[in-house]
Amino acid sequence: MIHATREGGPASGDGRHGQDAQPVDLAREVADYTARFAPDGGYRRPGRADRTAVARAVGLLVDGHRTEAERILSGRDFTVRTILDRVSGHHYAEVADRTDEAVTPRGWGRVYVDLDRTPRFSIQIPHPVFDKNTEQVGVRVLRDSPGGVLVIAGAHRRAGVGNSADVAHRRDTVFYAICAELVRRGMPGLQLHGFAASTAPGYDAVASTGAGSAARSDARRLADALGNHGFHVCRAWAEKCPVEGSTNMEGRAADAADVPFLHVELAPGVRLESPAADRAATAMSEITHRWATAPAATRSAPTG
Template sequence: MRANRSRIITIATILLVIAGLAGAATALIRTSRSTGGATAGRAGDRPGSIDLARSVADWTSRFGPGHGYQPPRRADREGVAQAVGLLLDGHRGQAEQLLSQRDFTLRTVVDQVSGRAFAEIADRTEEAATPRGWGRIYLDLGHGRHWSVQVPHPLSDQNSEQVGVGVLRGTPGGILVIAGAHRKSGRGDSADVAHRRDTVFDAVCAELARRGLPGVQVHGFADDSAPGYDVVASTGRGTAGRSDGRLLADALRGKGFAVCRAWARSCPLEGRENVQGGLADTEDLAFLHVEFAHAVRDDAARRARAVAAVGTITARWARGA
């Protein structure tokens, strides 16, 4: 009798242990599914968690003149731009399907520095032997999207992409559009996206302009191209951003920069032929074309001050002012 009771207790104990292990395994599977396989809870270990600046730097470091760009077809340009519009309207599934048809990916990433979540739209051919060079877009997922920062000449205008990342991080509600190749990577000027309408970059910027989003476009110049100036601030060929331009120039001056104000005097690099600025003008939309000297872009502290100055305008746009 006692032997039977001992066997029953032993069997029951084994069954309880098995049940406990099964429950723990189920919980682990659920956790793994919900976190993409990550089990650590720190921000830096979450699925899709990246240092946005480092990720962009790693990507753009592969750019170079003479290679890495293929002109997109009209259907490709319009398809990516339409997908961005769908994402802005909250139709992520449709956007993802359309992007996949154009060989783009859509994923959510969490920036370790700002702590904010962004939708990342990226060209799948980035890692290929012959990349197309059609660019990336980052959209703030946690806030209403009110403005854009555009980087048409990454690497070519050295660290202009890092200025763009800094501006995106500094103000909620932004959209960062980065060209996907060196400006001299294509045949002729085919990859110079600031001066062409037949690019994915321009199609996306045009979609944002049609939706009434103001934008700031970041450029860079060699120090001897505008002697005596750290920054050239312009509204391109339009005037809708004139008040924002004045505020930006004042903010830059307050950070210790010498600014050439293209609406007040003749400046080099005024960006009047910039096609994104031209479209903004037709939409009567604020557009700022900002050129930073190499000495500003190449120094982390000075670059941070420049980003903070631009942030005074993007914060104003985010408030709807």
């Protein structure tokens, strides 16, 4: 597949691309990153200035202003490097927290931004490890769909004090700030979760639009695509489903901006069995491909 170069983006302006990219297996990189996540792992609640700065910098990176993004991120102890995923052949900018390797990491997350196509949508992983293998399903979708931004939470859901690391249900996190920044650019989001088999017996997936309805047509297409790949789907807009995601904070931010948001819950048999996970990712990629090729939504200026 031939990918168009981003206008004004890292491939054509102030960023590093091509021969400077470090070849990696993205799935292995993500697995190594999340391997340390545990309920008693490190998490430090970020201040407003930290959340705002990191989110603004990710927005600048998405817009192709890498030099300024790197300057801001460095001031918040984040790094940016260009990687080449050996499996997909795609280039990504990796935004990583320098404290990830510390004895007590602060757990503010990681982001992968497509450098080969203008980013048009996000894939959100709020509960890596806790919702086991959702991070790997997210990598599969990113690989299948040029133009994506993968946002991964930086700690186990039960790390930190109380529910402070439960980024799907709080607004005072770096994860939420980044997703909200992408929403301000009109970028739809696909958020992946996992449920226990006993939570929704007989279902392989629960598809919903969270608190809003802007993604209703996309949700129908997604449910149909999952069904065509052999999965039994509970459609939250048409029937009563568990774990519908109506209290999801990233979904509420998208609803307030009338931006499409899909909340997808996957059963263990879908997330943990590689052939099933591949089929589910292929189905979800049908929607992200639509988002990647749709006319760009009007994007707001980055927050100051």
